[in-house]
Amino acid sequence: MRILLLSDIHANLEALQACLAAAPSSDRVVNLGDVVGYGANPNEVIEFCRQLGGSYVRGNHDKAICGLSDMEDFNPIAAEAVLWTRQVLTPDNLEWLRSLPQGPMQADDIPGTQFAHGSPLDEDEYVITPRDAVEPILVSQPALTFFGHTHVQGSFALDSEQIEGAHPGYLTVGQSESVTFPLHSGLRYMINPGSVGQPRDGDWRAAFAAFDTETQVVAFCRTPYDLKSAQDRILDAGLPKRLATRLAAGR
Numbered sequence: 001m002r003i004l005l006l007s008d009i010h011a012n013l014e015a016l017q018a019c020l021a022a023a024p025s026s027d028r029v030v031n032l033g034d035v036v037g038y039g040a041n042p043n044e045v046i047e048f049c050r051q052l053g054g055s056y057v058r059g060n061h062d063k064a065i066c067g068l069s070d071m072e073d074f075n076p077i078a079a080e081a082v083l084w085t086r087q088v089l090t091p092d093n094l095e096w097l098r099s100l101p102q103g104p105m106q107a108d109d110i111p112g113t114q115f116a117h118g119s120p121l122d123e124d125e126y127v128i129t130p131r132d133a134v135e136p137i138l139v140s141q142p143a144l145t146f147f148g149h150t151h152v153q154g155s156f157a158l159d160s161e162q163i164e165g166a167h168p169g170y171l172t173v174g175q176s177e178s179v180t181f182p183l184h185s186g187l188r189y190m191i192n193p194g195s196v197g198q199p200r201d202g203d204w205r206a207a208f209a210a211f212d213t214e215t216q217v218v219a220f221c222r223t224p225y226d227l228k229s230a231q232d233r234i235l236d237a238g239l240p241k242r243l244a245t246r247l248a249a250g251r
């Protein structure tokens with residue numbers, strides 16, 4: 001099975017469309033949460049995702065926007081975007097958001113793999129460093145976890161002795177590109193496809209990943225998108241300016 005992994009779209013319609021256009025063909029889409037929040041097209045992105053189908057886990061922004069959690073951990077800019085998004089979402093889309101399941105999620109036809117927004121031990125926890133990844137990797141029954149939340153594309157791999165973090169080494173800065181990452185049997189992994197709509201690893205291109213369960217190869221992908229249009233929509237919506245400028249920096 002070929003799985004397309006999307007995470008942290010954050011209502012960035014231009015980035016989502018670019019990812020779908022650049023993605024290899026897939027049998028299943030798995031979305032790792034934070035469909036909305038920050039970006040200016042929450043209704044359009046949710047409708048796009050609903051049409052796309054596939055499997056989902058919810059993100060912290062998804063939860064806050066539909067009132068399932070408070071905004072205690074949100075900075076003022078993120079909180080402003082939550083309130084704005086809550087206001088503009090249609091009741092139907094808000095209801096869809098509320099129905100997204102809590103991770104980690106497993107699918108019967110994808111054995112040995114689980115999907116989470118943050119850590120599989122806590123959906124709101126950030127797994128940033130190899131040290132953060134050790135416990136969730138060791139405690140998890142599935143050997144492979146796909147996760148999001150940090151907006152940083154990359155992998156953690158644990159063998160019998162040590163854990164190693166890695167990021168794909170891209171050769172270009174503004175083109176569509178993918179880097180393959182073959183999984184090795186006997187190792188345990190946490191893999192982040194990166195953020196579609198608000199990358200924070202210094203690369204402004206939209207990020208996603210594809211996983212072939214037969215060959216056990218992950219492809220990390222980046223693709224350019226209409227950044228100016230996404231920024232203009234954020235500014236036109238009256239959302240904080242920083243949410244537009246940070247997209248260009250990939251921070």
Ligand code: ZN
Nearest residue numbers: 008034059149
């Ligand atoms: Zn996010």
